[in-house]
Amino acid sequence: MKPIKKLKKVLALMLSLMMLLPLLTACGSEADPSAASQGDSQIAESSNVGDAADPTSEGSDLPAGIDWTVHETFTWWTNSRANNYYASYNDNPVVKYLEEKFNVTFEFTEPVAGTEVDSLALMFGTGQYTDIVAMNQFQSNREELHEDGVIIDIAEYLDYMPNLRMRMDADPAYNSHLYNDAGQFWHVDGYTEENRKSSYGLVYRRDILETMTGGNVQFPSGSDEPETIEDWDYMLPLFKEYFENLGLVEYAPLIIPYLGFFSFAELTDSYGVFPYNYYVDGKTVYYGPAQDGWREYVTKMNEWYKAGYIYQDFATRTQDFMFQPNPSLLYGNGAGIWMGVLSHLGDAMSDPESDVVYDVRPLKSPVAEGYTVTDQLRRNASRSDGSGTAYAITTKCENPAKLLSIIDYLYSDEGGMLTAYGLTKEQIPDSDTVYAANGLEEGAYWFDDNGNFVYNPLLDVAGGKLDSSCFNGSAFPGYVRNSFGNLMLSDEVRNAYDKWCGVDELTDKMQIPPLSSTDEEEAEMEAANPDNALYNYPMEMTTKFIIGTEPLDDESWNKHLEQLEAMGLSTVLKNLQAAYDRFLAR
Amino acid sequence: MIEKLTPSRVIFNIINYGILTLLSLVCIAPVWHVLMASFSDPRTMMATPGLFKWIVGKPTLEGYRIVLNNPSILTGYRNTLFYVVAATLFSVVMNIIGGFALSRKTKLKKPLTIMLIFSMMFSGGLIPSYMVNMKLGFVGNPLALIIPGAINGFHIILMMNAFNQVSSSYEESAKLDGAGPLTILVSILLPLVKATVAVIVMFMVVQQWNSWFTASIYLSSRRDLWPLQLFMREILVQNDTKMISAAEAASAASLVNNLVKHCVTVVGTLPILLLYPFAQKYFVKGITLGGVKG
Numbered sequence: 001m002k003p004i005k006k007l008k009k010v011l012a013l014m015l016s017l018m019m020l021l022p023l024l025t026a027c028g029s030e031a032d033p034s035a036a037s038q039g040d041s042q043i044a045e046s047s048n049v050g051d052a053a054d055p056t057s058e059g060s061d062l063p064a065g066i067d068w069t070v071h072e073t074f075t076w077w078t079n080s081r082a083n084n085y086y087a088s089y090n091d092n093p094v095v096k097y098l099e100e101k102f103n104v105t106f107e108f109t110e111p112v113a114g115t116e117v118d119s120l121a122l123m124f125g126t127g128q129y130t131d132i133v134a135m136n137q138f139q140s141n142r143e144e145l146h147e148d149g150v151i152i153d154i155a156e157y158l159d160y161m162p163n164l165r166m167r168m169d170a171d172p173a174y175n176s177h178l179y180n181d182a183g184q185f186w187h188v189d190g191y192t193e194e195n196r197k198s199s200y201g202l203v204y205r206r207d208i209l210e211t212m213t214g215g216n217v218q219f220p221s222g223s224d225e226p227e228t229i230e231d232w233d234y235m236l237p238l239f240k241e242y243f244e245n246l247g248l249v250e251y252a253p254l255i256i257p258y259l260g261f262f263s264f265a266e267l268t269d270s271y272g273v274f275p276y277n278y279y280v281d282g283k284t285v286y287y288g289p290a291q292d293g294w295r296e297y298v299t300k301m302n303e304w305y306k307a308g309y310i311y312q313d314f315a316t317r318t319q320d321f322m323f324q325p326n327p328s329l330l331y332g333n334g335a336g337i338w339m340g341v342l343s344h345l346g347d348a349m350s351d352p353e354s355d356v357v358y359d360v361r362p363l364k365s366p367v368a369e370g371y372t373v374t375d376q377l378r379r380n381a382s383r384s385d386g387s388g389t390a391y392a393i394t395t396k397c398e399n400p401a402k403l404l405s406i407i408d409y410l411y412s413d414e415g416g417m418l419t420a421y422g423l424t425k426e427q428i429p430d431s432d433t434v435y436a437a438n439g440l441e442e443g444a445y446w447f448d449d450n451g452n453f454v455y456n457p458l459l460d461v462a463g464g465k466l467d468s469s470c471f472n473g474s475a476f477p478g479y480v481r482n483s484f485g486n487l488m489l490s491d492e493v494r495n496a497y498d499k500w501c502g503v504d505e506l507t508d509k510m511q512i513p514p515l516s517s518t519d520e521e522e523a524e525m526e527a528a529n530p531d532n533a534l535y536n537y538p539m540e541m542t543t544k545f546i547i548g549t550e551p552l553d554d555e556s557w558n559k560h561l562e563q564l565e566a567m568g569l570s571t572v573l574k575n576l577q578a579a580y581d582r583f584l585a586r
Numbered sequence: 587m588i589e590k591l592t593p594s595r596v597i598f599n600i601i602n603y604g605i606l607t608l609l610s611l612v613c614i615a616p617v618w619h620v621l622m623a624s625f626s627d628p629r630t631m632m633a634t635p636g637l638f639k640w641i642v643g644k645p646t647l648e649g650y651r652i653v654l655n656n657p658s659i660l661t662g663y664r665n666t667l668f669y670v671v672a673a674t675l676f677s678v679v680m681n682i683i684g685g686f687a688l689s690r691k692t693k694l695k696k697p698l699t700i701m702l703i704f705s706m707m708f709s710g711g712l713i714p715s716y717m718v719n720m721k722l723g724f725v726g727n728p729l730a731l732i733i734p735g736a737i738n739g740f741h742i743i744l745m746m747n748a749f750n751q752v753s754s755s756y757e758e759s760a761k762l763d764g765a766g767p768l769t770i771l772v773s774i775l776l777p778l779v780k781a782t783v784a785v786i787v788m789f790m791v792v793q794q795w796n797s798w799f800t801a802s803i804y805l806s807s808r809r810d811l812w813p814l815q816l817f818m819r820e821i822l823v824q825n826d827t828k829m830i831s832a833a834e835a836a837s838a839a840s841l842v843n844n845l846v847k848h849c850v851t852v853v854g855t856l857p858i859l860l861l862y863p864f865a866q867k868y869f870v871k872g873i874t875l876g877g878v879k880g
Contacts, residue, residue: 082820084656087809112802112816114823118712122803125713126720250635327844328635351629 062102063405065160073105074403075130075396077123079137080113083470086434093432094418094473100429102406124150131397135187135390142186142392143516151392153184157404163411167191167479173382180516181582188407188477189390193416194486196380200323201500202266203340204235207359212238225361225499229270229300229368232337236309239336246333252311253336254304255325258318260542261297262339265377265511270368271296272375276538278512278576279377283584285512285576289538290564293375295557296368298545305546311335315543337363345492362496365503376503378510389477410478420481421445421455422472435471444471445484453484461485515579525575528568537567617859624649624848628841648842649849656821659853662814666795669731669813674790677736681786684737685745686771699746706739716803728811730804731797741786748782749775788865795858818854822847 062068081089089095089108099105109130111119116137123129129150135142145151158165168175171191178185204226209217219231226235236253243251261268261275268275271293278287288294304310311317311326320326322339329335331349333356340360350358367373391407393400409415418427422444428435435441439458448454455462459471489497517525541560544550619637627643634642653659688699709715715734716725724730752775760774776783798815805811 080820088807109807111806112812113820115799115802115806118803119806122712122716126717128720327632330632331629332633332635351633 063160063408066402066405068103071103071105072399072402073107074132075107075109077109077111077120077130077133078475079116079134080110081470081475082110082113083467085438085467085470089475091434092473092475093423093428093434093471094476096429096432097418097423097427098406098409098473100431102409104402104406129394129396131400131403132391132393135392143180145392146184146186149395151186151394152397152400154186154188154393154404155179155184157401160401160405161408161411163408163415163479164188167411171383174384176583176586177382177384177513179586181579181586182516183586187390187392188404189384190419190477190480191411192383192480193420193483195383195501195504197486197497198379198500200339200341201496202262202337202363202365203344203360204337204363205239205335205358206361207357208242208336209235209238210359212242225364227364227366229366232366236304236307236336240308243334243336248334250329251334252314252326252329252338253309255311255329255335255338256301256314257322257325257339258315258320258543259539260301260315260546263322264379266339266365267301268294268297269376269509270366270371271300272371272509273297274377274511275542277535278573279509280512280580281509283581285573285580287534287564287569287573289541290561290569293371294538295552298542299552300368301546302548302552306548310546315547342493342496345496362499364499373503374507374509376507376509378504378507379501380504381510381513389475391477407477410473410476412479413481416479416481417445419473419476419478420485422468438466438471440466440471444468453487455485455488461488512576512580513583515576515583517575517579521575521579525568525572528571533567534564534569534572537563617855620848620851624845624852626845628845632841632844646845649845650853652842652846653821653849653853656817658809658812658817658820659814661810662812662817665728665811666814669728669797670791670794673732673736673794674787676732677738677741677790678783678786680736681738681741682745682771682776682783684742686749686767686775688742688746689749690767699743702739702742712803719804725804726808727804731794731800731813735793735800738789741789744782744786745779748779752778784865788862791861792858815854818850821850 078089081092086092089110090106095106095108107130116134117139120133120138123133124145133151138145142151146153154161168178174191178187180186206217218234219226219228220234221228221231223231226232239253240251243253256262256267259276263275265274265279268288271291273279273286273291273293274288275294275297276288278285280286301310305312311329317326323341324330325338326335330338330340330344331351333351333354344360345362346360347358349360350356365376367376393403397403410419417424423432423435424446425441425443428441428443435443440456442456444459445453445455455468456464458464458466459468460466461468486494541550545552550556615637618639622638622641623631625641625645625647626638627646628648630643631638688695688702719725719730719734724734756774756778757770760770765774794813796815797813798819801811801813801816802819805816
C-alpha cells in the first residue's frame with residue numbers, strides 16, 4: 001500500500017476514534033463526597049461548630065457557636081429574578097449586606113424564567129445541586145428527596161435557629177405547617193408578621209349599579225356593599241339590563257372560570273364548601289362535592305346561567321387568565337363581576353376616549369341564606385407565605401449549620417426588615433452599587449422623627465417607579481415584617497384586603513393542608529380511588545350541572561353521591577382524617 | 587407548449603387555488619394580527635375581541651420603544667447572529683462530510699446508515715445529554731449551541747441522497763485526472779448539489795434563529811451569551827408574571843405588557859420572515875432533488 005494512502009487511512013481511523021470518544025465521557029462517575037449513604041448526623045458532625053473557638057468578639061451580634069472568621073461560599077438555586085437593575089441576584093443589595101455581615105459569598109443560580117421545572121429536574125437528575133434550593137417549583141414528594149439523600153432534615157439544626165424556633169413556638173399553625181408527622185421538616189420559608197393578604201379577589205362594577213338605579217342602590221341586606229346571595233340576585237339583573245340597553249351581543253353579568261367554580265372557594269363557600277377537593281372544619285375532614293352545600297351552589301349557578309347572568313360561553317374559556325378573564329368583555333364595558341386584581345380597582349380600567357368611567361370595587365364572597373360568614377373558608381391557612389420562598393438545604397452543603405444560622409438571622413426582627421423592605425442608609429454596604437445607581441442613597445426606608453415608617457418615595461410602593469422587590473430580600477426565607485408596609489397601604493387596597501381576606505379572622509374552615517400519609521394509607525387510597533378520580537370527577541360534573549347538561553333533581557344528586565362512593569370516597573376520607581389527626585398533633 | 591385548458595382542468599384549478607388561498611389566509615391571518623396588534627392602542631386592543639384586520643385605536647410605537655430600548659435585545663441579536671453563522675457553517679461542513687462518506691460504496695455504509703437512522707428515532711434524553719456536555723466543558727460555554735447539535739441525521743441523509751444522484755461518470759473522470767476524494771467532493775460534487783446545501787443552510791438558520799431551550803439549559807447563568815429568543819421568552823414570561831402579581835402595578839402597565847408581547851413576537855420573527863422568500867426557490871429544488879431517483 002502506498003505510504004500516503006496508508007497515512008490517510010490511519011488519519012481517518014484516528015478521526016473516527018476521536019469522534020467516538022465523547023460517547024464514553026459520561027461513563028463512570030466520580031465519588032460523590034455527599035453520597036446518599038451519608039446520614040444527616042455525619043454531616044452535622046463535620047460542621048465546624050462546637051469545639052471551634054468562639055470567634056465572636058465581645059459585643060458582636062453574630063450568632064455564637066459558628067466560626068465566622070472562615071470565609072465560605074454557598075451556592076443557591078433560586079427562581080428567576082431577572083430585572084432591569086442588575087444582571088444577577090448576586091448583585092442584590094441585601095445579598096451584598098449579608099455577605100459582608102457574615103463573611104460569606106453567595107453564588108446564585110437562576111434558571112431562565114419559565115424553565116424552573118426543567119432546571120430543577122435536571123439539577124436533581126444529574127446530582128449537580130446547589131447548597132440550597134428553592135422548592136416551590138418542585139413537583140414531586142420532598143420526603144422522597146430526603147430518603148434519597150438529597151436534602152437534609154432541618155429539624156436537626158434547630159439549635160442553630162433560635163429565631164425560627166421562637167416563631168414556631170408562638171404559632172402552632174406555622175409549627176404544624178413546617179413539620180411532618182415524624183417531627184422532620186424539609187424547607188424553610190417566609191413567615192409573615194401579619195396575616196397574608198391577597199392581590200386578587202372578586203370585583204364588581206359599582207358604576208353600572210349607580211347608573212341603573214339613578215344613584216339609589218339598595219341591597220336587600222341593607223348594606224352599602226353586596227354581602228349576601230340575595231344582594232347578588234339584586235345586582236345581576238341590573239347588570240344584564242345595562243348591557244342589553246347598550247346593545248351588546250356578548251356580555252357577562254358574572255364571569256366564572258371554565259371549570260364552573262373559583263379555585264379559592266369564592267361563591268362555593270357561600271354554601272360552606274370547597275368546590276373540588278377536601279377541606280377541614282376545625283377537626284374534621286370533608287369532601288366538598290359530596291356536601292348539600294355543593295348541590296345548593298350548582299343549583300344556584302344553574303339558575304343564574306339559565307337567566308343569562310353567567311357568561312354563556314364560560315366553559316370554553318380554557319386559556320383565560322384567572323385574574324383577567326375575557327379581557328374584551330372587561331375592557332369593552334361588558335362585564336359586571338369577575339375575579340380581578342388590585343390594579344382593576346377604582347377607575348383604572350376606564351376608557352379615556354369614552355364617557356364611561358368605571359368604578360370597580362372589591363367584593364366579598366357572599367353569604368347564602370341559612371349560612372353565616374363562619375361557614376366560609378379562609379384564604380390563608382397559616383402565616384407562612386406559602387410556597388413562594390420555600391428552600392431546602394441539600395446534602396451538598398458542607399456547613400449547613402452556618403447556612404441555617406444566616407437564614408435564622410432573617411427570622412429575627414432586624415432580619416425581617418431586610419426581607420420585607422430592604423436596607424436602611426446605614427446598612428448599605430460599601431460593595432453595593434445598585435442603591436446608589438438608582439438614587440436610593442437614603443435607603444429603601446427610614447423612620448422619621450416621630451418614629452413613623454417611611455418608604456423611599458422612589459419605590460413603587462410609595463408611588464415611585466422603582467420595583468421595590470428588586471431592592472429588598474424578598475427572595476429569601478425569613479420573617480416578613482409586613483406590619484409597617486400594611487400601615488402604608490391606601491384605603492382602597494386596605495378595603496380590598498378586608499373584603500377578600502377578612503374572613504380569615506372569623507373562621508377555622510380551610511382547604512385541607514398538605515398531609516403526610518403512611519405507605520399503607522397511600523396504598524389503600526390509591527386502590528380505592530385509582531387515577532385520583534375524586535379530584536377529576538367534580539371538575540367535569542360542575543360544568544354539566546351549571547349548564548344543565550346533567551339534571552339537578554334528587555335522582556341525579558343521589559346518582560352523583562353513589563358515584564363518589566363508588567370512587568372510594570369513604571376510604572379516602574377515613575385515611576385523610578387519620579392523617580389530619582396526626583397533623584393536628586404535630 | 588401551451589397546455590389546452592379543458593373544463594375539468596379549469597374546475598381543478600379553481601378548487602386547487604381556492605384551497606391554497608384559504609390555507610394561505612389561515613397562515614397569514616395570525617401573523618397579520620400580531621403585526622397590527624403591535625401598533626395598536628393597548629387598552630383598545632384589550633377591549634377588541636377576535637383577529638385584527640387593521641390597527642385598533644390610536645397607533646402607537648410604545649411597545650417597540652420598550653422592546654428596542656431593552657439592552658438585552660441588542661445583546662440577543664448579536665449573540666443570535668454569531669450562533670446562526672457559526673453553528674450553520676460548522677453543521678453544514680460536518681453534514682456534507684458525513685453525507686459524502688455515506689454515499690461511498692464501502693462495507694460500513696449500511697451499518698453506519700442504520701446507526702444514523704436509529705439516532706434519529708431514539709435519544710438518551712436531557713439528563714444524559716447534559717452530563718456528557720458537562721463533562722466536555724460545554725456548560726456556560728457558547729460551544730454548547732454549536733457543537734452538540736451540529737450533526738443532524740436527516741441532513742446527512744439529504745446530502746447522501748444528493749451525492750448519490752450525481753452521475754458516477756463525473757467522479758470517474760476526475761479520478762482519471764488524479765483527483766483525490768477531497769478534490770472530488772469540493773470541486774466536482776458540491777457545485778452539483780448546491781440546492782441541497784442551500785436547503786440544509788436554511789434549515790439550520792431557522793433552527794438556530796428559533797433556538798432557546800438549549801441556551802436555557804447550558805447558558806442559564808451567562809446572560810451575556812443568551813440568544814435573542816431566550817431574552818424574548820423571558821420578557822414574555824415576566825410580563826405574564828407581573829400581570830398576576832399586580833398588587834401595586836398601575837393598570838396601564840399591565841395593558842402595555844400585552845402590547846409588548848406582540849412587539850416582541852414581531853422583533854423576533856421579522857428577520858426570518860424577510861429572508862425566507864429569497865431562499866424559497868432553493869427549498870423546492872433541494873428537497874425534491876433528494877427524493878428523485880435516476
